[in-house]
Amino acid sequence: MTTEKPKWLKPQQASRAWWARAAYNGQNRDAALAALQATGIPLKPVHGATGLLSAMARGDALIKGAAGLSLPRRKGKTSNTRHLRLLQWRLAMGYAGFEIFAKACIGRSDRAGLKPNEVTTLLSHLSLRSKPHISPPVITARSSQWLLRDDAERAIDKLEAFLHLGGWEKDFLHAWFKGRPVTCHLDACHLAKILRHATVHGVLSPDKCRGLGLTEALKVLPRAFDDIRLAVIGKLYACR
Numbered sequence: 001m002t003t004e005k006p007k008w009l010k011p012q013q014a015s016r017a018w019w020a021r022a023a024y025n026g027q028n029r030d031a032a033l034a035a036l037q038a039t040g041i042p043l044k045p046v047h048g049a050t051g052l053l054s055a056m057a058r059g060d061a062l063i064k065g066a067a068g069l070s071l072p073r074r075k076g077k078t079s080n081t082r083h084l085r086l087l088q089w090r091l092a093m094g095y096a097g098f099e100i101f102a103k104a105c106i107g108r109s110d111r112a113g114l115k116p117n118e119v120t121t122l123l124s125h126l127s128l129r130s131k132p133h134i135s136p137p138v139i140t141a142r143s144s145q146w147l148l149r150d151d152a153e154r155a156i157d158k159l160e161a162f163l164h165l166g167g168w169e170k171d172f173l174h175a176w177f178k179g180r181p182v183t184c185h186l187d188a189c190h191l192a193k194i195l196r197h198a199t200v201h202g203v204l205s206p207d208k209c210r211g212l213g214l215t216e217a218l219k220v221l222p223r224a225f226d227d228i229r230l231a232v233i234g235k236l237y238a239c240r
Contacts, residue, residue: 012230015237023057031240038239041125041232042107055104060229062097066090067226084206087218088199094222095196098189098229105232116168119189126231132224134182134191137213163198182217188224191217 022032032053036042071086099114102122159177160170172190182188195217198204209215 011237012234015234016230018237018240019060019233023053023060029053032236035236035239036105039125039235041105041122041235051109052104052107055100055109059097059099059101059104060233062093063101063222063225063229064097066094066097066222069093069222080210081206084209084215084218087215088195088204088206088209091192091218091221092196092199094225095192098192098225101229101232114193116190120186122232123186123189123228126228126235128185128227128231130227131183132185132188132220132227134188134217134220136176136179136181137217139177139213140211143208143211143213162203163194164201164203165194165198169194185224185228188221189228192221192224195221 018028019032021027022029036052069090071083071090102114102119103109105122106118108118159173160166163173165173169190172187173194176182176191182191195204195214204214209218
């Protein structure tokens, strides 16, 4: 018995082939920039800004590499720790690519980080075919001991200090831990930013990832970036 291929598969393949020629082989760069402008995504005109296309290509490669990276898992505590560490750095690579890619999409070429409202702007111009779903984590007895070693407050109320969070990041993480699942790409991007920063700043070890129940999020989030990448490329192809 054969299964029918999704109708969108061929157009998606065509859009990716077009993007590869424009971004990586240097063909039709002007057309690619014109398509970007025609999408309405950029916050400012991009005519002649070939550096933006180069940045999009670099971000594209990092996102694609992170989403497609296979991480075999072996038995044993040491191997499990190594596996979690690889998941963390795969997320860090994916978020780095997403930040480069998204900034270029909205017409930014500076070195400052991507702002939450800019992610909202980008996603508002895209049609995403699927939605991520990341269930709220469960704080284990062991992680509660980490969080409560300083005083007698509830474990959930110590998360921001434990992970060095503040502002919207604290509020977002509290809502997730208290039972609100991540069910859209915008929230997935917010969660990825928090976990990425905690990882690269040395706050979040593999053992803490396991204890705080973050393994599922580390696995799913790179695919959310890839969804956005493919949606942008499809949008560019449609506006060429």
